[in-house]
Structure formats: structure tokens, C-alpha cells
Amino acid sequence: xxxxxxxxxxxxxxxxxxxxxxxxxxxxxxxxxxxxxxxxxxxxxxxxxxxxxxxxxxxxxxxxxxxxxxxxxxxxxxxxxxxxxxxxxxxxxxxxxxxxxxxxxxxxxxxxxxxxxxxxxxxxxxxxxxxxxxxxxxxxxxxxxxxxxxxxxxxxxxxxxxxxxxxxxxxxxxxxxxxxxxxxxxxxxxxxxxxxxxxxxxxxxxxxxxxxxxxxxxxxxxxxxxxxxxxxxxxxxxxxxxxxxxxxxxxxxxxxxxxxxxxxxxxxxxxxxxxxxxxxxx
Amino acid sequence: xxxxxxxxxxxxxxxxxxxxxxxxxxxxxxxxxxxxxxxxxxxxxxxxxxxxxxxxxxxxxxxxxxxxxxxxxxxxxxxxxxxxxxxxxxxxxxxxxxxxxxxxxxxxxxxxxxxxxxxxxxxxxxxxxxxxxxxxxxxxxxxxxxxxxxxxxxxxxxxxxxxxxxxxxxxxxxxxxxxxxxxxxxxxxxxxxxxxxxxxxxxxxxxxxxxxxxxxxxxxxxxxxxxxxxxxxxxxxxxxxxxxxxxxxxxxxxxxxxxxxxxxxxxxxxxxxxxxxxxxxxxxxxxxxxxxxxxxxxxxxxxxxxxxxxxxxxxxxxxxxxxxxxxxxxxx
Numbered sequence: 001x002x003x004x005x006x007x008x009x010x011x012x013x014x015x016x017x018x019x020x021x022x023x024x025x026x027x028x029x030x031x032x033x034x035x036x037x038x039x040x041x042x043x044x045x046x047x048x049x050x051x052x053x054x055x056x057x058x059x060x061x062x063x064x065x066x067x068x069x070x071x072x073x074x075x076x077x078x079x080x081x082x083x084x085x086x087x088x089x090x091x092x093x094x095x096x097x098x099x100x101x102x103x104x105x106x107x108x109x110x111x112x113x114x115x116x117x118x119x120x121x122x123x124x125x126x127x128x129x130x131x132x133x134x135x136x137x138x139x140x141x142x143x144x145x146x147x148x149x150x151x152x153x154x155x156x157x158x159x160x161x162x163x164x165x166x167x168x169x170x171x172x173x174x175x176x177x178x179x180x181x182x183x184x185x186x187x188x189x190x191x192x193x194x195x196x197x198x199x200x201x202x203x204x205x206x207x208x209x210x211x212x213x214x215x216x217x218x219x220x221x222x223x224x225x226x227x228x229x230x231x232x233x234x235x236x237x238x239x240x241x242x243x244x245x246x247x248x249x250x251x252x253x254x255x256x257x258x259x260x261x262x263x264x265x266x267x268x269x270x271x272x273x274x275x276x277x278x279x280x281x282x
Numbered sequence: 283x284x285x286x287x288x289x290x291x292x293x294x295x296x297x298x299x300x301x302x303x304x305x306x307x308x309x310x311x312x313x314x315x316x317x318x319x320x321x322x323x324x325x326x327x328x329x330x331x332x333x334x335x336x337x338x339x340x341x342x343x344x345x346x347x348x349x350x351x352x353x354x355x356x357x358x359x360x361x362x363x364x365x366x367x368x369x370x371x372x373x374x375x376x377x378x379x380x381x382x383x384x385x386x387x388x389x390x391x392x393x394x395x396x397x398x399x400x401x402x403x404x405x406x407x408x409x410x411x412x413x414x415x416x417x418x419x420x421x422x423x424x425x426x427x428x429x430x431x432x433x434x435x436x437x438x439x440x441x442x443x444x445x446x447x448x449x450x451x452x453x454x455x456x457x458x459x460x461x462x463x464x465x466x467x468x469x470x471x472x473x474x475x476x477x478x479x480x481x482x483x484x485x486x487x488x489x490x491x492x493x494x495x496x497x498x499x500x501x502x503x504x505x506x507x508x509x510x511x512x513x514x515x516x517x518x519x520x521x522x523x524x525x526x527x528x529x530x531x532x533x534x535x536x537x538x539x540x541x542x543x544x545x546x547x548x549x550x551x552x553x554x555x556x557x558x559x560x561x562x563x564x565x566x567x568x569x570x571x572x573x574x575x576x577x578x579x580x581x582x583x584x585x586x587x588x589x590x591x592x593x594x595x596x597x598x599x600x601x602x603x604x605x606x607x608x609x610x611x612x613x614x
Contacts, residue, residue, distance in 0.1 A: 079501055084404050111503035121494035125516050134512070135502035183498070190502065 028224045029095045029112065029193030030055040031076060036090035037252075038071045038080060046071050047252040049090070051243055053194070058216060058225040060235040060261065063245030064281070068253025069228045072245070073196050076226065077113035078106040094193065111139055113194040114187035114223075118202055120179035122186070124172030128154075128163050131171040131182055135190035149189060157185030158215045177208025184215060188223070195219070197227040201234065213238050232277060236265055244273045334589060341583025344576060352583065356548035358569050360577035367573075367580050369562065369587055371548040375465060376534055376561040376591070378554055382469025383533035387476045388526045394477065395484030400510055411485065418478035426539035429471040434543070437470060438462055441555045456556045465554040468543040468561070472536045476529035483528065487521030488514050527599030534592055537563040562588040 031053040038046035046068035053059045053076075061069040074080040075088055078099060091098045099109045114135075122131045132150050136143060143149040150167065154160040159181040163174070171182055180200060187195055197216070201209040216225055216238045229235050235242055242265070243258035257264060257273040268274045275281055308316065345352055348367060355368025394414065402410055441461040448454040491514040499509040515522075540561050547558040566581045566588075573580060 077501065079497065082497065082500060107503050107505055110501055115501040117494060117497060117501075119494050121492070121498040123495060123498070123512060134499075138499070138502055138504040138508050138512075186502065 027193055028056040028222060030224065031113075031194055031226070032091075032093040032096075033072070033076065034091045034093070036072065036075055036092065037088060038068065038075060039087040040071075040083070041085040042087075044252045045247075046075075047254050049253075049255050051255060051258060053224060053226050054241065055224055056221055057240040058220050058227065058238050059241045059243065060239035061226065061228045061243050061245060062230075062232070062235050063253070063256075063276070064247075065230070066253075067245040067247040069245045070198050071253070073115075073198055073226060073228050076194070077115050077196055078109045079115060081106065107138075111135070111190055112192055113196060114190065114192035115196045116180070116183050116187055116198065116200045118199040120176055120183055120203070122171035122174070122179050122182050124170060126171055127168050128171055128174070128182060129167040131186050132189050134186060139190065153185040153189040154182075156188050156215065156219055157181045158211045158218075159185055175208075177204045177211065180204060180208065181212065181215065184212065188219065192223060194224045194226065197225065199228050199230060202230065209234070232265075232279070236261060244268075244270075244276060246272055246276070334586070337582055337586035337589055341579055341586045344579035344583045347576060347579075356550060358548070358565065358573060358577070358580065360573035360580055365576055367577075368548075369565075369584050371550045372560045372562045372565045372584065373587065373591070374550050375544075375559040376563070376588070378465045378552075378559070379469045379472055379536075379540060379561050380530060380533040382466055382554065383473035383476060383536075384526065384530055386470055386473030387480060387529060387533070390473075391477045391480035391525070391529065392484055392522060394481040395488055396510065396514075398481070398485045399488040400506065400514065411482075414478050414482055414485075418482055420475075420478075422475060422536060422539045423542075425471055425475050426542035429467065429539060430542055433471060433474075434462055434467055437467055441466060445555050452552050453554050455553050457553055458556055460557050461555055463543055463545045463557045465544070465551075465559040468540045468559070469533075469554070471539050471543060472533045475536065475539065476532050479532065480525045480529040483525035484518065484522055487518040487525070491517040523599065527596065530599070531592055531596060534595065535563055535588070536561075537567045540564045541567050562591075 033049055033051045033053075036046065036049040036051075037044065049068075049072055051059075051072075061073065063069055071080060074083075075090075076092055076099075080086050080088055088100075091100060093099070094109070094112060098104070099113070123134060126134065129146075129150050132153050133143075133146065136149075151160060151164070154163060159178060162178060163169075163182075171179065174182060180203075184195075184197075184200070201212050204212070213234065216227065219225065220240075225238075227235075227238065239261045241259065242261045244256045244264060245253050246256045247253040257268055257270045264273060265277050268277065344367070347365065348355070352368050353373075354370055355366060356371035357367050359366045398407060398411055398414065438461050441464065444454045445456040445461065449456070495513045495517075496509055499512050504512060541564045544559055544561070544564055545557060548560055549558055551559060562584050566584055569577065570581060571578075
């Protein structure tokens with residue numbers, strides 16, 4: 001019943017060439033998702049999502065648990081296919097190039113579209129500095145000045161002042177909030193065009209949450225941010241655009257409404273959106 | 283200079299109470315359970331000590347007869363007026379067999395474990411794991427027979443090739459053919475034998491590598507192999523060493539398969555490709571009951587030596603396991 005990966009026609013005359021090199025790295029990119037569906041073990045969990053995530057903007061994906069927000073997020077950087085039994089359909093384009101198109105490698109896509117997870121996951125046996133450089137090591141890129149890059153990335157992640165004197169300590173020795181900021185710095189060090197964040201603050205204290213929200217605002221000029229959050233206030237504080245996901249009973253998740261954050265929270269057109277953002281359910 | 287210390291007013295009229303002595307009030311089932319695990323736990327330890335003492339005690343007469351020469355001579359000539367016997371060639375043979383087994387077995391086992399936990403398609407993974415676990419249960423006599431009739435005839439050619447091309451390495455030099463019934467072939471069989479158990483444990487350890495860190499590596503653009511090198515292998519290092527050491531223990535003590543292969547000549551040799559050599563367990567198994575009273579004492583003393591050898595190696599192994607865990611095992 002399902003085709004695993006649908007792709008745009010390879011014979012298409014104006015089919016863009018695969019992105020491979022680094023020149024575009026560091027430039028914020030635009031993500032166009034079209035007709036995205038997802039299955040787990042044959043069960044449809046996400047149905048025909050069309051969403052544009054604008055360049056240099058912060059897009060928040062909101063909605064109750066189990067509505068497919070995280071699944072959609074993981075489809076954007078090809079992490080969905082890591083899960084055994086997961087399938088998907090539709091197309092996701094990064095600046096016009098289908099990341100599921102022929103010849104596209106998942107590894108390459110993930111270097112352009114980074115991800116920060118719900119639970120902080122630094123490499124515990126690596127030092128703070130090594131953690132920051134881990135992504136570059138994977139892509140076998142050696143930066144012109146490692147120390148500069150470490151400082152730059154940790155500063156963007158809002159962690160530099162706390163760790164500048166102990167870069168040689170293990171990443172696992174930091175507190176939870178610091179670990180998460182280290183993970184953000186690590187993702188930014190490879191200069192992705194898009195940064196996906198899957199409830200990055202849900203395991204953190206209010207102070208750390210605030211630091212991370214500041215970080216999101218600061219980096220938005222250099223990298224497009226897509227953030228999944230359960231926190232309505234957070235969505236309002238950090239995002240420019242909002243998409244409301246909902247899975248009604250025995251139905252797969254769908255996007256009910258998407259638009260400017262002010263509109264979604266101020267004057268949504270759909271009653272369900274209104275109920276959700278006003279705390280009626282979820 | 284003196285400082286006039288005054289007790290704080292609150293303390294002045296109050297004595298510090300003595301620490302409470304907490305009585306542990308166990309329920310009856312708890313008491314029975316505690317007694318049970320204590321007895322079985324202590325029993326295992328006691329058994330180890332008793333076996334050691336028994337071996338040393340029963341082997342002592344042989345040591346009295348041979349003195350320290352027991353460790354520098356080789357052979358099993360315990361009957362007659364001038365008995366000569368010793369364990370040197372067997373110690374050397376044991377170590378050589380174990381060495382060959384580890385060189386052959388450990389990499390294959392670790393690669394198998396990685397394949398099972400990281401690469402094998404999900405559909406076939408389960409049955410492959412079951413097969414490996416089943417292979418661990420094959421009796422060693424089966425391996426021995428298979429080795430004599432199938433492996434050995436096919437390996438002699440490879441041994442010959444090694445002896446021709448790598449003779450500059452002393453181990454691969456052949457002074458006196460033939461090339462069957464060699465330490466190398468015995469080590470090869472034992473190496474194959476330990477693959478399933480080592481692979482099984484390693485796979486278990488690898489599959490416990492934290493999913494969050496695996497995804498972190500992949501999301502940073504790591505290839506599968508880079509992810510394994512960054513996350514799975516460092517995480518599994520302790521368990522891997524433990525599994526390999528368990529295999530080594532088995533390689534040291536393997537008796538029956540080795541006895542079938544080796545002819546049992548008591549020459550100390552580094553030339554593992556040529557016929558000959560013996561191991562301690564093979565010496566004991568082959569000669570049991572044939573050397574009279576002194577022979578029995580001799581074999582028991584050999585047993586004591588093997589006992590000490592495995593003990594030392596296992597202690598060393600546990601030290602390595604403990605050390606490799608710290609640092610790599612920081613849990614999130």
C-alpha cells in the first residue's frame with residue numbers, strides 16, 4: 001500500500017543538481033515540504049503535510065502529543081528512516097533540491113540540516129571542545145582555526161562564558177542545560193542551513209530554557225530554525241511562523257492551520273486551533 | 283594567642299545525642315532469601331579455594347620428586363627408577379594455542395557482533411542471533427571431529443603457504459614437517475569455537491549503546507561506520523574486553539578438541555605450523571590413569587598450574603574491564 005520514498009521525476013528538465021559542496025553552507029535555507037506522509041510499521045501517522053519553512057525565520061510546530069510533529073521534523077533531515085519499520089512519501093526540498101531525490105545521500109542532507117534533540121546527547125567520553133568539532137570530523141573538514149570555531153560556536157550556543165576555561169573537560173560532566181547548549185553549539189559548528197529542534201527545552205529548567213530561547217533568536221539570521229514545542233508561550237516568544245498539527249481520534253496527524261505566529265495565536269481561522277492555543281485541550 | 287570559645291547558647295544545656303543504632307528487622311522470607319544467597323555466593327568462593335588447595339596438596343608429592351625442574355622440563359615419564367616429567371612444553375603450548383585462537387577468533391567475533399547489532403536486516407537479525415547462540419552450545423568434541431576430518435586437510439595447504447612466504451617470522455618457520463596436528467590448527471579450531479560466545483556477548487553490549495548518542499552522531503552527518511566508531515565501540519569497550527577474556531579462558535582450558543588434533547609431543551617450540559606440541563589440559567586428558575601414583579600427582583600438579591594460569595588471566599581481565607569502563611561509561 002505504501003511506496004517507500006517517492007521522488008520527483010528524475011527526467012525533469014529543470015531538475016536541480018544535488019547539493020554536495022560546501023559553498024552554500026552557512027547560508028540559511030528554505031524548506032518546502034509537499035505531500036509528506038509517514039508510516040510506522042504500516043500505520044499512517046502523518047498525512048499529506050504541505051509546509052514552507054521560510055529562510056532565516058523561526059517556524060514552530062505545535063500541537064498535542066502524538067500528532068506527528070516530531071515525525072515531520074525528523075523527515076526534514078532524513079532521521080525518520082533511521083527508525084526500523086518507518087516509511088514516508090512526499091517531497092522535502094531544501095532551496096529547491098529534493099533531499100529524497102535520486103543521488104541524494106542522507107549523510108549529506110544531515111550536514112546541511114542539523115538537529116537538536118529533546119534529551120541532551122553530547123558524546124560523554126569526548127571533551128567539550130571535541131564535542132563541538134565532532135561534526136566536522138565526520139565530514140573530514142578541518143577548519144582553518146579550530147580554536148576560533150570552538151569559541152564562535154560555543155558563543156552562539158550561549159555556553160562560551162561558562163566553559164571557556166574548561167574546554168578539556170568531558171561533555172558528560174556538564175549540567176543538563178549546559179549539555180543541551182553544547183549540543184546546539186555542536187550542530188552550529190558544521191554551519192548548517194537549517195537547524196531542527198525537537199522540544200529542546202522540555203527537559204530543562206526555566207533559566208536554561210531562557211538561554212536557549214535567546215540563542216534561537218540570535219542564530220535565526222544565519223540559519224533557518226524549525227522548532228517543535230509543547231510550550232505555547234515559548235512558541236509565541238521565539239517563532240515567526242507557526243504550524244498547528246492535530247491528530248483527531250483514530251486519524252493520522254495533519255496540519256490544521258499554519259501562518260504567522262501572531263495570527264495563529266491572535267485570530268486563528270479554525271476553531272480547533274483556537275481551542276488549542278487557548279488551552280482548551282492538549 | 284588564645285580564643286575564648288563559647289558553646290552556643292542553644293547547645294549549652296543540651297547534650298548531643300548518641301548516634302542511633304538501627305536494628306534491621308528482616309521479615310522471614312527476606313531472612314531465608316538472604317541466607318540462601320549468602321550460602322550460594324560463599325559456596326562458590328569456597329569451592330574455588332578448596333579446589334586450589336586440593337590441587338596444590340595432591341600435586342605436592344610430584345613437586346617433591348621433581349623440584350623446580352618441574353617447570354623447566356617437559357614430558358610424562360613417571361614410571362621406572364628415573365622418572366622425568368615437567369610442564370614447560372605444555373605451558374608454552376597452552377599459551378600458543380590460546381594466542382592463535384584469540385588472533386583468529388576475537389576479530390571475527392567482534393565483526394560478527396557488529397554485523398548482528400548494526401547491519402543485519404531486521405527481518406533476518408532475529409534468526410541470525412538465534413543461530414549464533416545455538417552455535418555456542420555445540421559440544422567441543424563435535425568441533426574436534428570436524429576439525430580432524432574437514433578443517434585440517436584443508437588448512438595444511440594454507441600452513442604450507444604461510445611457511446613458504448612468512449618463514450622469516452619465527453612462528454611460521456618449519457624445521458621438520460609434516461604440517462598437520464600442529465599448534466596452529468589446534469588454535470584455529472579453538473578460535474572458531476569461541477566465536478559464538480564472544481560474538482553473542484559483544485552483540486548484547488553493542489545493542490545497549492545509547493540511542494540518543496547514536497542519533498546525535500547520525501544527525502551530525504556521520505556515516506554508519508563513523509557512528510559505530512564514535513558511539514558504539516567506545517561504549518562497548520569494557521564489555522568487549524570482558525567477552526574476549528571469557529573466550530580466552532575457554533581457549534586456555536579447551537581439552538577435547540585440542541587433544542584430538544595434537545599428537546602430544548613434549549617439545550618446546552615456537553614453530554606453531556609443524557606437527558607437535560601439547561597443552562596442559564591435553565596432557566592431563568591423554569595421560570590420565572597411565573602413569574602410576576607419581577603420574578597422578580604429576581597431573582594434579584599440572585592442573586594446579588593451569589588453575590593459576592586461568593586465575594591470573596581472569597584477574598588481569600577484570601582489571602582491564604574495570605579500567606576501560608570508567609570514562610567511556612558516563613551515562614546520560
